[in-house]
Amino acid sequence: MKLQHHLGGIENLGPVSLETRVFVEPWEQRIFGIHTAMMAESTHLANALHAYPVKDLPTAFRNDWTWASLRTGAEDMQPFEYFKYRYYEKWLGGIAQFFVDQGYVTADELEAKTAFYRANPDASLPDQPNAAIGTQIDAYLRQGDSGYHPPGHAAQFASGDAVRVADPQAVDHTRLPGYLRNKPGRIDLVYPGAYSYFVSTGVDGIGEPMPVYRVAFDVADIWGPCKSEPHTTIYADLYEAYVQAAH
Numbered sequence: 001m002k003l004q005h006h007l008g009g010i011e012n013l014g015p016v017s018l019e020t021r022v023f024v025e026p027w028e029q030r031i032f033g034i035h036t037a038m039m040a041e042s043t044h045l046a047n048a049l050h051a052y053p054v055k056d057l058p059t060a061f062r063n064d065w066t067w068a069s070l071r072t073g074a075e076d077m078q079p080f081e082y083f084k085y086r087y088y089e090k091w092l093g094g095i096a097q098f099f100v101d102q103g104y105v106t107a108d109e110l111e112a113k114t115a116f117y118r119a120n121p122d123a124s125l126p127d128q129p130n131a132a133i134g135t136q137i138d139a140y141l142r143q144g145d146s147g148y149h150p151p152g153h154a155a156q157f158a159s160g161d162a163v164r165v166a167d168p169q170a171v172d173h174t175r176l177p178g179y180l181r182n183k184p185g186r187i188d189l190v191y192p193g194a195y196s197y198f199v200s201t202g203v204d205g206i207g208e209p210m211p212v213y214r215v216a217f218d219v220a221d222i223w224g225p226c227k228s229e230p231h232t233t234i235y236a237d238l239y240e241a242y243v244q245a246a247h
Contacts (some may be wrong), residue, residue, distance in 0.1 A: 010072070028088040033090060037129060037167060038065040040140035044198065050143045058132050064100055066145075066198035070094055072173040085138070147196045149209040155240070157213060161187045163244035166214075171204040176242045184221055188235060189214035205241030213238055 023029045035212065042065045045052040073080070073094025082090065099105050105113075117123060157163060167181045168174070175197065194209035201207070220231040 006232045020241050023088075023132060024086075025088075025150075031088045031091050031095070034095060035065075036141065037133070037137055038107075039145075040137040041133065042066060045140070045145065048145045048150070049148070050139075050145070052136065052139065055237060056132075057136060058130055060104075061099075061133060064198075065098070068198040069098065073097060075173055147198070147209070149194045149196060150190070152209055153212040155190045155213075157187045157190070157240075157243060157245075159190060161188050163187060163213075163215065163243050164246050166205070166242050168205055168242070169203045171201055173199070174201055174204045175206060175239060176204070177236060179222060180217070180238075181217075183217060185215040185217040185236075187213050187243075188216040191237075197239075206239055210240045213240065213243055216241065 023032070041054070041057060041059050041061045043054055043062060044064045044066060046054045051138045070091060075088045077090065077093070085093065096110060097215060100107050128134075163185055165176070165180045165183050165185065168176065191214070195212045196209040197206045199206075215233045215236050215238050217223065217236065219228040219234055220230075222228070222234065
């Protein structure tokens with residue numbers, strides 16, 4: 001697995017942050033806003049459950065951009081680099097690299113613009129989104145997107161079944177928490193319907209819509225009895241591709 005995906009239980013990574021604020025610095029709100037605007041203009045919304053007029057938007061942005069895009073960028077970082085940066089710094093790095101990779105801006109142009117604002121922190125920022133994009137962003141924030149689909153094939157497992165989490169090959173992006181790989185659990189709930197994800201994870205297993213389970217784990221089975229509080233249960237929502245029969 002990639003070291004930086006879901007770090008639960010890994011020792012010697014330093015003190016746990018008890019910070020409760022969503023945004024610690026004002027610039028973090030801007031990064032969140034940029035990401036939200038990109039999602040609201042993403043071309044994948046043309047086929048979303050809600051009707052979004054993506055093709056008619058007056059924008060030069062013509063790519064898919066989803067939570068999967070953001071997470072892939074962070075998980076693709078060299079692990080020791082990953083640990084250096086704050087949460088929204090990772091977002092900024094992934095977004096900036098995406099725009100360079102897709103040809104919207106060159107690395108030299110980005111460096112020059114960064115140097116300009118460092119030297120002129122009070123300089124005016126680029127124009128705000130036009131009215132049509134602003135309306136689209138508002139609609140996306142209210143309605144969002146959904147991976148829900150009507151039920152397809154019957155769920156392989158039922159509530160109460162003993163299961164074990166799979167250990168698929170490491171890929172660019174996964175929705176399987178690393179600390180749950182190969183761990184025993186019990187099906188607590190079978191969610192109605194089927195669910196897809198924004199992208200296919202290939203050999204990791206996520207692609208076509210599939211059942212999703214809420215799986216219960218005895219915390220001692222994850223981190224061992226010496227490092228666990230007794231009578232403690234952890235719940236995780238897992239795609240069916242990540243769940244196997246206990247045997």
